[in-house]
Amino acid sequence: MRKICGILIVSTLWFILPPSLSFCQSVEDVCPDQALSSEAPTEQFDRYDRGLDIDAVYDRFKYGRSVHQVKWGRHQTPTRISHISQKLIIAQATRSAPEPSQPKDSEEDLTDPFADEETVPPLKTIYDPLEKINRAFFYFNDKLYFWLFKPVARGYAYIFPQSVRISVRNFFDNLGFPIRFVNCVLQGKFEGAGREATRFMVNTTGGLAGFIDVASEKMGIDEQDEDFGQTLGFYGLGPGFYIDWPVVGPSSLTDTVGIVGDTYTQPLNYVIEFKYNVGIRAYDIVNSTSLTIGEYEDLKRAALDPYVAVRDAYYQFRLNKIKE
Numbered sequence: 001m002r003k004i005c006g007i008l009i010v011s012t013l014w015f016i017l018p019p020s021l022s023f024c025q026s027v028e029d030v031c032p033d034q035a036l037s038s039e040a041p042t043e044q045f046d047r048y049d050r051g052l053d054i055d056a057v058y059d060r061f062k063y064g065r066s067v068h069q070v071k072w073g074r075h076q077t078p079t080r081i082s083h084i085s086q087k088l089i090i091a092q093a094t095r096s097a098p099e100p101s102q103p104k105d106s107e108e109d110l111t112d113p114f115a116d117e118e119t120v121p122p123l124k125t126i127y128d129p130l131e132k133i134n135r136a137f138f139y140f141n142d143k144l145y146f147w148l149f150k151p152v153a154r155g156y157a158y159i160f161p162q163s164v165r166i167s168v169r170n171f172f173d174n175l176g177f178p179i180r181f182v183n184c185v186l187q188g189k190f191e192g193a194g195r196e197a198t199r200f201m202v203n204t205t206g207g208l209a210g211f212i213d214v215a216s217e218k219m220g221i222d223e224q225d226e227d228f229g230q231t232l233g234f235y236g237l238g239p240g241f242y243i244d245w246p247v248v249g250p251s252s253l254t255d256t257v258g259i260v261g262d263t264y265t266q267p268l269n270y271v272i273e274f275k276y277n278v279g280i281r282a283y284d285i286v287n288s289t290s291l292t293i294g295e296y297e298d299l300k301r302a303a304l305d306p307y308v309a310v311r312d313a314y315y316q317f318r319l320n321k322i323k324e
Helices: 002-016 054-061 067-072 080-096 131-159 162-175 177-186 190-206 214-218 228-234 253-263 274-290 295-302 306-323
Strands: 242-245 249-252
Touching (some): 131 162, 131 274, 131 306, 177 190, 228 253, 242 253, 249 306
Antiparallel strands (some): 242 249
């Protein structure tokens, strides 16, 4: 009985199924046009995972729809072929997409953008053959400032207000009139000499012996800062070399000669004994220091080498004074 039923079933399937369909074929073999979204197969889908010829299967069904095609329908197509198709499309896009070319540095990219700009000339420096000795004196003056002059000046500034200290400075500036007047004449700056004479008379009489700078505040007559060292430089004598004197501070060979020359035009040297004159000079330094506390500290803090910074700043200052 079982043999007879088996023969009937096989015979029935033999007449129902198409003659080209075998039991070893899968549904994907029968419905390739449904699995490939009804588009004609391209070269990138020549074969899929089972190695079957999709073009041959597609040609077999492109002129008619079998019972199995209608049975599966478009929306009931298995998703395996669609997944394979997506992978193939991604793989093909990855192979076909050219890699972005990396920009190569050209000679223009490596050129200096500031090459065409004008170069800044190097800073002029003064000849310094005595640098080792000068550095020792600079160290001495530095400690003298922080250990003596600055503490005394801070205590002095605590006692006397700034207006009093400015008046004292004006007094000593007025006493330096002969130095400025003589050097203005020696340089042929007669207009400056006349302004200095006017300042001295106005400040001495109307400014209470020079404690009030009436000439600058009321009349606009500024001080002509001239000395014998500038006079030598005015006539072309170079600075020579740098000297950092103890207590006196930065100077040069020419300015040292100028300091000696200015002593002969300082009236205090003729009316006051030397020992008293030294005390007056020390008081002038303390008073001036009380008005400039912090300036030296800022210069020293900003400089990599404070000695070189002070030396170059002094030299540039003297050059500008000579050119004025």
